[in-house]
Amino acid sequence: MSTVINQQLAETLTQMRVGNQAFLISFYQDNRDLFARWARRQHQLDPAAAHELLRTVLVDFYDQVADGRLTKMPADVRNHLYGMAQERMEAATRQSTGTEELPAAEARRRQRMLRLFRQLGSDSQLLLMYFYFKAFSFDKVAGKMGYANATVARLQKANCLRKLYEIMSRDQSETDGAAGISPSAG
Incomplete structure (x- = not known):
């Protein structure tokens, strides 16, 4: 019996890798009310917010499978997805309570980087987000961005990255100039 279940899970994973989302759709349809009850008890979410959370988690799960971060289907998929929702x-x-407060210098550095990052074009931002924050492979980035x-x-x-470096260098020069720091003063 266990081998049959493992084979079914492996087949489901294979189907998801080639873009078949039938498993995710049926999971959502079969579990959304149960998930909404759990989310109401655990996090005081209304049903609409719970359904949105479940959809978000399912998309994250699909992305993990599609780009190879998840190579083996969890034995208890429901528990795995609820865990992902719990983490979110x-x-x-x-984040909302501020318990992950950063030192002031680090917070300023991150705000500066975010401001500079936003100066990039939207395609550049998207490409870097896919690669660095979603850990997409270059093949997946190419597919998402429409590259050959x-x-x-x-x-x-x-x-x-070169454009971002140039923006950072330009910003640093402007900051140093405004502060009265000359390159030879070092």
Whole structure:
């Protein structure tokens, strides 16, 4: 019996990797009311917010499977997905209560980087987000961005980083100039 279940899980994973989302759709339809009750008890979410959370978690799960971060289907998929939802809710709580406060210097550095990052074009921002924050492979980045192949995605990422570096250098020069610091004063 266990081997049959393992084979079914492996087949489901394979189907998801090639874009078949039938498992996710049926999971959502079969479990959304149960998930909403759990979310109401655990996090005081109304049903609409719970359904949105479940959809978000299912998309995250699909992305993990599609880009190879999840290589083996969890034996208890429901428990795995509820755990992902729990992590999302805890992170949101920590963020909203400010319990993850950063030292002032680090907070300023991150705000500066975010401001500079936003000066990039939307395609550059998206490419860097896919690669660095979602951990997409170059093949997946190429597919998402419409590039011919992984090599083109790799070259585009290098261009984006070069642009960001130039923006950072320009900003640093302006900051140093405004502060009255000359390059030879060091």
